[in-house]
Amino acid sequence: MTEFAVGVLADLPSDRATRVEHGNTAVAVFRLGDEVHAIADRCSHAEASLSDGDVFDSEVECPRHGAAFDFTTGQALTLPASKPVAVYVTEIRDGSVFIEIPDEETANE
Numbered sequence: 001m002t003e004f005a006v007g008v009l010a011d012l013p014s015d016r017a018t019r020v021e022h023g024n025t026a027v028a029v030f031r032l033g034d035e036v037h038a039i040a041d042r043c044s045h046a047e048a049s050l051s052d053g054d055v056f057d058s059e060v061e062c063p064r065h066g067a068a069f070d071f072t073t074g075q076a077l078t079l080p081a082s083k084p085v086a087v088y089v090t091e092i093r094d095g096s097v098f099i100e101i102p103d104e105e106t107a108n109e
Helices: none
Strands: 002-008 018-022 025-032 035-040 054-056 059-061 068-070 087-093 096-101
Touching (some): 002 018, 018 096
Antiparallel strands (some): 025 035, 054 059, 087 096
């Protein structure tokens, strides 16, 4: 696993996603109260950035075709998406947010 810092928890908005990149990996980061969740920033149905979608509670809606995903589990909740998106481990240490991504996703860096 590769871990990288995203920033300070207090700087993450709670009403929209934040896109971060590490090498070739794009991640959509969501703040839900004092928790942070991270998923792959690509809809499993079509190439669209989930960080550009609308956020409702613990769901994000793809801006391209309206598919909804649970950003705490990565599960596709509505059509046209039927496959989940990758979920990444997050950790908050001393007020800073860190994300772990699998090494195979960073192999092309």
